[in-house]
Amino acid sequence: MISVGILANPASARDVRRLIAHASTVTVAERCSMIQRALIGLARMGVDRVLIMRDHGGIAQGLELAQKNRRKDQPLQWPKLEYLEMEVGGEATDTLNAVTMMCEQECRVIIVLGGDGTHRLVAHACGEIPLACISTGTNNVFPKFIESTVAGMAAGALAVKKVQQELVCLRNKRLMLEINGKAQIPALVDICVTSEDWIGTRAVWRPKDLRELYLSFAEPGAIGLSSIGSLVLPRARELDEGLEIMMEPSSTNGIKVEAPIAPGLITEINVDSCRPLRLGEPKSIRIPKGTLALDGEKEIEFNAEDQVKITLDPLGPWSINVDKIMGMLAKNI
């Protein structure tokens, strides 16, 4: 039996960036629709079973209703949909637990619908299982906006081994984080050190608070904090390097960039220094007190007694290249 997991975060795209910037809203209804499209793509490729978490945010409920209330004159075009047997608390640990179970139950691919933060959590638990990364929301860098039907087909093609993993997947970098010797969940795109005292609503948008930025990659055309890097010294995903950026809002030296740090929000950032970040070289952060934002969300408050180390690492998650897979399915007549 060929199984694929789907991990969809109901709660992303609801934060304060809707208010202070022009971040999009991807409603729960739209996410349900995206998953249904992916299910159709997976079924068509011959995937037998799909595992999904019974979230409290409306997605599982929406899928159940779609199955129950659908028109009866058309067959349901899904693989067998199974809900994971686990406690769901509405916290980040739900994602970790769900992905762990998907791996245990031999899912060959995991389709992820969410932002950078969701992908970060999935990546921490998915081991070697490749991810099909679908962005929900506009403030994301790691996953792209890809159409879900096609993503389902591509993920399905990989799951049933119509294509070979080595040819269609990329091993991503990640940023390891240690606080007082204890490992935290790594970030996939960026770790930002801000001078703010509190996590608050988690979003990062005030330039005067930004101090240090560690990027695993900085692609041109990115939105969000990594655009600061890509406007100074672009670093591709495939490159063995990231970036380390120091910012000092009050200084008059340095390079000024106009960076789109959130949708509809372009601000001037004063980049004091920008250096390549090499694999395996730990960096200690400099400011004594503040917060750490991982993949765009403030998570950790630290002070002078805390030792914070960041290291770029090559063994992040595998992600599938949808275009490449679909290209390999062409008949080429």
Next chain:
Amino acid sequence: MARRATFQKAINEALEQEMERDSSVIIMGEDVAGGTYTEGDSDAWGGPLGVTQGLYTKFGDRVMDTPISESAFIGAAIGAATCGLRPVAELMFIDFMGVCFDQIFNQAAKFRYMFGGKAETPVVIRTMIGAGFRAAAQHSQGLYPIFTHIPGLKVAVPSNPYDAKGLLIQSIRDNDPVIFCEHKMLYDMEGDLPEEPFSIPFGEANFIREGDDVTIVAIGRMVQMASEAGDALAQDGIQCEIVDPRTTSPLDEDSILESVEKTGRLVIVDESGPRCGMAADIASLVATQAFDDLKAPIQTVTPPHTPVPFNDFLEDLYIPDTERVVKAVRNIVKGN
């Protein structure tokens, strides 16, 4: 000769003069200007029968078209009234009270009492009442008794242009919530109308006609029926005293009771229905407080306890007419 104008003009003028005098007076309702955001004319309607036309042109943003969301905009008028504005909201037809009644009877009417005397809600809700327009059951009711029943509301039901202007000006200046009822069949009625602003106090009845033989209490459009009946009966030597309460809350009980004390006979003609309507209310007042003055049973002339029919012949049967008033009087008074 006194200046003559229509009931419709009286309302428009009252609004215009009060809006000139007091910048906190605003108007809101469906199509009160008309044409909002369309590519044609703005101020296109002035309400469905043109009563507020011209006010948008003169006062701009103070005349606000609303979406069809009574509970929101009637509620907003009420909320704004507690916060320093003096809104005049239009509930297009009194028949629509169902979709916003909570905001009127549970909120506006009760703020002052529930909040221990600290709230003032100077809102006016203008609304069309009455049958005769062939507008059928959901656009023809006279539901003012329901508002009259609610403590905390005031209710005005003018019968002529002069009273319409004076009572609307008073309503706007009043610091309590007022339901101002405009009978749609009276808009074209002409009458004396002073040009300058003036107000008529609430709770003061108007004596249309004086007489010793019978008291006829008539409300709204029924004042016309009563007047015509009075003329007809006078031919027969029966002198009717016609009392127009003008406001049902407060009700000028003293005038009604004094008149019955004089005449000993009472006919009430009202277009709101027979169950729990104004006729029943006034009959109860007189029966309990002036029983000893009565020389004959109280007569009520009301529509039947039915919805308003569409067919014109049936609707005309529904509405109390002059002949039924005459008949009611003759039941209790002998002519020459």
Next chain:
Amino acid sequence: MLDLNRERLLQAYETMKTIREFEERVHIEFATGEIPGFVHLYAGEEASGTGVCMHLDDRDSIASTHRGHGHCIAKGVEVKGMMAEIYGKDTGTCRGKGGSMHIADLDKGMMGANGIVGGGPPLICGAALAKKTLKTGGIAIAFVGDGGSNQGTTFESLNLATIWNLPCIFVVENNGYAESTSSKWSVSLSGNATDRAAGFGMPGVEVDGHDFFAVYEAAGEAIERARNGGGPTLLECKLNRYYGHFEGDAQTYRPQDEVKNIRETKDCLELFRKKVTSDGIADVSDLNAIDQKVMKLIEESVVEAKAAPNPAEQELLTDVYVSY
């Protein structure tokens, strides 16, 4: 959030603690049978009302629900008057004529707790319209529950506020239960009100209602946007109530240890205490001193309320009208 200095943080704690102890005490006193009518307790939800109302001043208006004690206290309504009102006494905020569900103080911009679910949003549209028209710089905030977010008045008000660009905010306090019914069922798509704002073209933001700082920050942005003519926002605070819909509700519709678990792991006051003490902004002794001050206030307000006289007989007939 730079304006959250030590003084403001202690003020936030005092407000939340006052609400908590007020409600816990009403819970106890109500069980003795001395308090007439219904009460609906806000305990557990303090961070929401406090985080929002700390940004407001007397120019601003709020309208609340039947669960209104917390909003009243957060908006600055006098506590002793509130307790006396709940006992129906003449010294109450509303002279004993409103009771728990109708406590209001218009001088403080508190337009009332409301016995009608969904009664507040239209009134707040009006308050916001008045402030915009009179250019007072004030804004208006409607608190509704997850249940109230289903009432027609709420939808109409979201639409009206958007098309008139009113300076107002709709705060949906989603505690998961509309009386005894799960909002996961009654609010389509698992009880999320935030997405509804998108349908009106209004920004919708969701925050953890147990986290004072999250509420404070998001509310601050929404309020500033409204004050500066940017229009309305829907802010959904996901939180929990400790007590039933009303006092007397046995809450059998909730899993057995649900409240206990929340009190132990997500209590907004405990989370706040931990954060400010571990950040070194306040000592435990500072907070304990506030605790004592609050307990004293609540005790006095109960003693005084019990001793206060009933309204005089003639008060039955007064204050129906300004003039009649």
